[in-house]
Structure formats: structure tokens, C-alpha cells
Amino acid sequence: MRRQMTLLIVASTLLTLIPTQGFAQDWSPRLAARYLDGRQKDWFAWKRAASADGPCVSCHTGMTYLLARPALRRALGESQPTPYERGLLDRLRANAGAKPASALQTVEVIFAATFLERGADGTMSAETRKTFDQLWALQGADGADNGAWKWYAANLDPWENPGSRFYGASLAALALGNTPAEYRESEPVRPHAAALASYLGTSASVPRPLHDRLARAWASTKLPAAMPAAAREALIAETLGKQQADGGWTIQSLGPWTSHPDAPAAAGSHSYATAFVAFVLGRAGVAPSHPGPARALAWLKAHQNRETGAWPASSMNKGYPPDSMEVLFMQDAATAFASLALLEALQ
Numbered sequence: 001m002r003r004q005m006t007l008l009i010v011a012s013t014l015l016t017l018i019p020t021q022g023f024a025q026d027w028s029p030r031l032a033a034r035y036l037d038g039r040q041k042d043w044f045a046w047k048r049a050a051s052a053d054g055p056c057v058s059c060h061t062g063m064t065y066l067l068a069r070p071a072l073r074r075a076l077g078e079s080q081p082t083p084y085e086r087g088l089l090d091r092l093r094a095n096a097g098a099k100p101a102s103a104l105q106t107v108e109v110i111f112a113a114t115f116l117e118r119g120a121d122g123t124m125s126a127e128t129r130k131t132f133d134q135l136w137a138l139q140g141a142d143g144a145d146n147g148a149w150k151w152y153a154a155n156l157d158p159w160e161n162p163g164s165r166f167y168g169a170s171l172a173a174l175a176l177g178n179t180p181a182e183y184r185e186s187e188p189v190r191p192h193a194a195a196l197a198s199y200l201g202t203s204a205s206v207p208r209p210l211h212d213r214l215a216r217a218w219a220s221t222k223l224p225a226a227m228p229a230a231a232r233e234a235l236i237a238e239t240l241g242k243q244q245a246d247g248g249w250t251i252q253s254l255g256p257w258t259s260h261p262d263a264p265a266a267a268g269s270h271s272y273a274t275a276f277v278a279f280v281l282g283r284a285g286v287a288p289s290h291p292g293p294a295r296a297l298a299w300l301k302a303h304q305n306r307e308t309g310a311w312p313a314s315s316m317n318k319g320y321p322p323d324s325m326e327v328l329f330m331q332d333a334a335t336a337f338a339s340l341a342l343l344e345a346l347q
Helices: 002-020 030-046 064-078 083-092 104-113 125-139 162-177 188-206 210-218 230-240 269-283 291-302 324-342
Strands: none
Touching: 002 230, 030 083, 030 324, 064 083, 064 104, 064 210, 064 324, 083 104, 104 125, 104 162, 125 162, 162 188, 162 210, 188 324, 210 269, 230 269, 269 291, 291 324
């Protein structure tokens, strides 16, 4: 009887390992999920992120969590969204279609359009439709930014600088690409979609960080009008040409960036840069077996911190106190995109 009980315990333990068995030796999705959940716990408690409708959905810690955590949940065999997924979505759902004016208004509307519900058959919830109605109402209608949206600019790279509205427009194109064709091609939406595609095309002649141009390529995988196939292939070739000998990418190679004299020194391959590039290349259809992505994925597998579960990355902008929330913002994004790149390479 004792031997039978021992065998049952061993079998039960092995069953808990099955969801990650195929890649547990390379990296740990369970540790990555634990790290990201822990950061959300701290984020939800951080007064500077708080509002009456829930915590801010930031580019670095919130948006990236909503991208990565569902994929990790599926890989780990978890059946329900985390409380943090629900909380962030509740914030985006609040005032759907009527987000009040603020410096973050259009950012929130674009994120809500990206993450609010689509039915299993592609149908859009009433809240999602109202969100897109507000998105079009806020879209620029004249000048150099015709077809784009205002974006939060705090002189912070890589997501919040004056040129980041191109990045924001790329995310809006991604959100539109995830809607049913019936909606995208409807008479009220068609002019807005055309203006967005025109903005992304005509403003591409302006020198922009490789990071933001990769966001456009990402969007084009869902909305082909956002970037012609030939331009996307040329961008992929440019990106692969900047890969380091060790398989990663430097953060400088994703620029050019604003000068930040107080930023921590950064040399060699960077976790966020490598993770974001590997993720976009995968979404753009470059096979994981291709030498470029294969080396990048190997780099990511080798650089997860096996104690914290994170991919270490420091700020591009300034040095922060080691016990501050801000000091890990870039690490949050790196961990989310690294997890996505590695999980999607298995599909």
C-alpha cells in the first residue's frame, strides 16, 4: 500500500510538469509568469499608477502583460485569467467609448481597442464597438499627422517620446487588423482605415527608430495595408543585418534614440531589444529554424534569470533607485516579449 501511495504521488507530481515539459530545460514559463504576476501585484498597489477605474495600463508593464500572460496561461494549463488580467481589462472597459480627455486618453483608447473582447467567431462586443467609435473620433484629420493619434510623450524611450505616435498608430493598425473583415470594410470605417494606412506609409520616409518600424511590420501581419510586403521584407533584412554575433540585438540598433546622459551604460545584446525583434520576426513569418531567429531564441533561452524568472534589462532613460518601481519597467517588457517569442516559436 505504501509503495502504491508513493507511485501515485510521483505520478501526480509528473502530471503537474506536463504543460511545460517540452521547454522546461531551456527556460521556465512558470517562473516568467510568476515574475510578471508579482510585478502586477506591485503595480496594482503603486499609488502613482492608481485611479478610480483601476491601475494605469502602461506601455511597459500593463500592455505587455496583457499580451504575454494569456499565452503563458495556456502553456501552463491554467483555466482562468489572473486577477491582474481582469483588473487591467476592467480599467480599459471603464468608460468604453467615452474615455475622458487626458494626456493618456488616446493611449487608453488604442489599448482598449487592442484588448477588449472579440467573440470566438470574431464578433465585437458593444464595448469594443464603442471603443472603435471613439478611436475614429480622435483620429487626426489634417496636417502631417492626418490618420494618426496624439500619443503620450515624456521624453522617455522607447515608447513615450515625441515620435512615438508612429508606434501608437501601428498599434491602432494592429487592433483594427484583429477586427472582423465585415467591420474593417464597412462604409463608416473604410476612410479611417485608409487614412491610417496612408499615415504609416507616407510618414515612413521620416527617419524613425527601427523599433517603431518593426511595430509597423507587426501591425501589417494583421492589416496588410499597413505595410507593403516588399517593404516588410526589406525591413526584415535590415533587422537581421544588425544582429550581433551572439544572436542578440543591442538597444542602440533599434534606434536612433534621444540622448539620455543619465541612462545606465548599455553595451552588447539587450534583453528587450532581442525579445522584441524575435517576437516581431516570428509574427512576420520568419521561421524559428531560420538562422537569425534560431540564434535569437537561443540567446533568450540562455539569458532568463532562473531565480527571478525575468530577462534582466535596465532603463534607457535614467538611473532609478534599486528598490523603485521604475527600475524594472524595461525588464517587465523584456520578460513579456521574450516569453511570447519563445512560446510562439513552438507553435
